[in-house]
Amino acid sequence: MHQNLKRIRVPAILSLTLLASVGAVSPRNTLAGPAAPIEGASPVVILPEPSPHWVYLIDHSSSLVVTNITVVDGDAGKVVGTISSSFLPNFVITPDAHTIYVSETYWSRGTRGVRSDMITAYSPRTLVPSTEVELPSGRLLANGKKYGLSLSADGHYLFSANMRPGTSVSVIDLKNSTWVTEIETPGCFLAYPTGVASFASVCGNGALMNVSISATGEVRKAVTRPFFNPERDPVFDAPAMVSGDDHFYFVSYHGQVWPVTRVDGRAEPGPSWNILTEEERRSGWRPGGFYQLLAVHAKHKRLFVLMHQGGEWTHKQYGTQVWVVNTETGRVVRRDSLVAPASSIAVTLDDDALLFAINESTLSVYRIVGDSLRHVRDVKNVGASFMSVLGEG
């Protein structure tokens, strides 16, 4: 299936036309009747509309140079397709599941030669690339920085983070398929979507920089008050956020939850709380994971946090439990053990939600029943960093 998906479908009528155009060489091919199949060509499998229970994984298990984005159907427990992408790609899926935008980097001779960076649009139905937009400022090459790429709420702009070494964000106009500009975000990093034409970056002093683009194309920047202390209790740089929700959530190394409100294209940090009891803290419980240790189900008002027992500086240790937090009361309502320690999690946004937890190469699928996790199946050999489901952002 992998091979088939990569081939471009040639409809019968088109192949006839192509053959007709070389009629002088092979006139018999222009005769009426069914076109003879072209040797080596095979039709692309057209996937059904993406399901809320599909998960898209950055899968670098085979090679960093050719990193796959693997699509897994959580209900069937099967890989439904693969995008064969570039060196350390990043991706976002439009909330309407119309397009997957992948930021890619290729060298003309594979691992050397002329570097080119681009945003490539892929169809979720064929996983075949269509439009490309060149990124003249390059892009951040880092594994698992999910918010190195994000989509504005109206789908007009794509924001792609740079670090060369000053931090900035490239702005891509998706309506006109053009790179527009590069916005400097000094001392601040990544691009969290905050509205129609705006994003926020997290800064080295514990603040957020809000960047917005006005209707006349003017860029405005404002830095919030510092809300977390980067020395004493830093936050993980991948918050949990879903499209259309006014709130998203950072979590700190020591279990402090920092809700952020998206209002008028700005991100405003709100009052925080801690999810650990004194006893849990003493016994070493803390959030941790390698890429994406948080997920949120906006409708059910639940935040999911990967947790483990470890000492200081074990924030990248895989999580052995998922703690479920009620985002309205701030209380931990459930602590469930995973069948295998996980580096990242994702939660689908539908009512009958699934939680995906990825180990080194095995994806575990859980049903969320009430607030508890019921392990339903494993999907093997999908080595992944972070995952996305429909409706994130």
Added chain:
Amino acid sequence: MSDRVPALRHAVGYLLRSPEGRAYVARVPGVAYSALSNAELSALLNWMVVEFSAQELPADWVPYTTEEVAALRARPLTEVALERTRVLRALGDAAVAPVVAPVDAYVIRTTP
């Protein structure tokens, strides 16, 4: 934006030849967002400019005070390339000015 880190050696002292340049050095995010206290940060800046760029310092240079650094870092720069260009242009030495994006690069074209 340039693809390089501006040099400190035989360079940073040059910026301190104007009040705007002196402010720039304390307002640039790597300095302003430092985890150091105001006292520590001013001590580090004072050591740094002498250690790396004493020759370029103005003759009447006086060390940063803790209060001065506190006030400057409270207004971190959000347009570093632009401010650096302004400072260097005002100092009048085009040879030192780095190649940076022109001012109008920060204004996004409106879409038709």
